Amino acid sequence: MARIRIGSKIREHRKNLGITQAALAERCGISASYLNLIESDRRNIGGALLKRVADALELPIERFDGAAERRLLHELAEIAADPLLASPALAATSAADLVAQHAPWAHAIVKLHRACSERNEVVAALSDRYARDPFLGETVQEMSAHIASIRLAVDQLGRLAGPAPALREDVIADIADDSRRLAAVTQTLAGYLAKTPSAPRPLTPIEELEDFVVSHDNHFPQFERVAESLQSEIGLRSGHLESALVDHLEEVHRVQVRSSPLPGGAGASPRRRVSHFDRQTRVFELLELAPEASRRFELARLAAELGAGEAIAAEIAASPVLTSAASRQRAARALSSYTASALLLPYAEFLAAAQATRYDIDLLARRFNASFEQVCHRLVSLRRPGAAGVRFGYMRSDPAGHVTKRFPLPGLPLPRYGTGCPLWAVYRAFQTPGALLRQLVEMPGGERFLLLARAVEKERSAFGMPQHFMSIMLVCDARHAAALVYGEGIDLSAQARATPVGQTCRVCVRSDCAYRQADPVVGAPTTALAGSSMS
Structure with missing residues (x-):
């Protein structure tokens, strides 16, 4: 992946503030000539010096860490991997130039590709339907x-x-x-x-929701405060969470909570469904055989939706990212779920427990009576300035390899338009459902990460329904792995052997990978594709 051009951003902000190069250099304690090299992207900058520059410009360091640019570069790399664009080859450096100098055009290209992907999905669905x-x-x-x-x-x-x-x-x-x-x-x-449906739902609402969450670094301080207020109002106590939530919904919102063999009534779809809320009758049905953690989360989500509806609507209305009714609807549910998570797993208490247990997911799940997936979600959101936890990435996949949720990390882009590297633990976890896999990997650029993955079975709402597994993967930079209990027994030194992986086959530059399933955009591999045969 091409290097992010931080210098040009510093120059742009400096000029907007009317500060001379010499004045800024003096504030930062460096020479004007060295600052000139930084602003022209001929010298890297990071760490304490980047912090001094950000402070001198009176801007948060996050404005210069390149997270948004890396995300845009990752998307351009995936677009370049599209077989339609295989010729002529697109250089990674030109993508970096485009992002640095013409970011609006880069965003326009990404938007057009998303629209094109959506149209292709619709055409393929219609064609397949007509044929079958x-x-x-x-x-x-x-x-x-x-x-x-x-x-x-x-x-x-x-x-x-x-x-x-x-x-x-x-x-x-x-x-x-x-x-x-x-x-x-x-x-x-x-x-x-x-x-009957003629085409799948468009991709755009999901894409917009992801952009919305990533733009907030998956942390919403206002809804952390809403959760704290609700917790105080409801009077939640460990061991009595479900009954307290039921009482709150009935007394404050006039909602009648019932247990049901199949929420939604006898004529409801047999698809997996944990809850159903009828707004007209004010009846909230919960799947009676659902796990306790799922029942409590659904109750908390409804309490958040009804109690913080105005705040959620205001946040969505203020976002320029959410442009469609479908994406705004998804965002509303995502924010109510976020508030429910903050309600059941309070920030300060959960962070202290995570650090004390060295981020032991199973211990945290037992302590807070939560599911594996709920704990992983909460760990990703611990980004409060001055009180942040280890930065995690997150990915969820079904057995077919479809990525159903993703939150990338710097240096580890997660696939958006297809499956990821077949060597990732998130796919291997399906071989041993319930077992937690840990894997030290190295990307082509030398970045190292610790992957943690487990395949979990989702609850079935009716007899005869097939087992439904999802694989959940947490990712952290290998430099932080020592803070995790999962780092024990693993050689984390720079010389330690790690599994060589990539992002996806189409953008991976490893030419000697025996697990490759598609030719790379950058050139033909030196080994045969995995699964190929000669007759």
């Missing part, structure tokens, strides 16, 4: 036959010469009959298409 749906194919053929018959009759009518009333009436009757049949078939087809 027997009713649709037969109906279209029947419509074509009626249209051909009508055209033939019209041609015959036009060739009739002289008065032939009886024959003309017969032809007109045939046209009328075929027209009625065509109208009936068309109406049947329209009703069929209206009842």
Whole structure:
């Protein structure tokens, strides 16, 4: 991945403030010539010096850490990996130049690619449906036959010469009959298409939600405060969480909480469903056999949704990232879930426990009576300035390799438009469900990370439903692994052996990988693709 151009950002902010290069250099304790090299991106900058520069410009250091630029570069790299753009080859350095000098154009390219991906998904779904749906194919053929018959009759009518009333009436009757049949078939087809989905949901709302969360570094101080206020109001106490939440919903919001074998009623879809809230009747149904942690979280989420609805709406309305009704709806649910997590896992108490247990996920899950996934989510959000935990990345995948949730780390981009490296622990975890895998990996650029992954089974709402597994992966920089209990017994030195991995095959530069599934954009691999055979 190309290096982030921090110097140009420093120069831009300095000029906007009307500060000369010499004045800024004096404030930072360096020479003007050295600052010139930094601003022209001929010298790297970081650590204490970057902090002094940020302080001198009276800006938070996060404005210069390159997180937003790295994210944009990662997306451009994935776009460059698209087979459609395989020729001519796109250089990584040109992407860095584009981001540094023309960021709006870079964002425009990403937006266009997202739209293109969405259209391709829709076209593929429609094409597949037409090819595989027997009713649709037969109906279209029947419509074509009626249209051909009508055209033939019209041609015959036009060739009739002289008065032939009886024959003309017969032809007109045939046209009328075929027209009625065509109208009936068309109406049947329209009703069929209206009842069944013709295409998957667009990608854009999910993309916008992710951009929204990442732009806040997955930390929302205002909803941490809302959670603290709710906790005080509800009077939550360990061991009585569910009953306290039920009482709060009934007394404050006039919501009646019931246990149900299948939330939503007997006619509800047999899909996995833990809860259902009917806003008209004010009845909240919970799956009676759901795990206790899931039941409490659903109760807390509804309490947050009803108690902090105005604050959630205001945050969403103020975001320029959320441009569609679908993305705003997803964001509302995400913020209510965030508040529920902060309510059940209070920031200061949870951070202290995480540090005391050295981020032992299972111990934290037992202490707070939470699920593995809930604890992992909360660990990623511990980004309070002055009281932050270890910075984690997060990824969730289904057995087919679809990434259903992601939160990348600097130096470890997570895939957006496809599956990740097949060597990652998040995929290996499906081989041993329930077991926690740890893996020390090294990216092509030399960055090292500790991966923690576990495949967990999601609750089934009805008999006969198949097992539903999801793999959850936490990631941290290997430099912080010693602070984790999972770093014990692993050689974390720079000379230690680590699994060589990449982001995805299409953007990975490792030419000797035996697990490669696709040719790289940067050139052909020296080894055969995994899974290939010779006849």
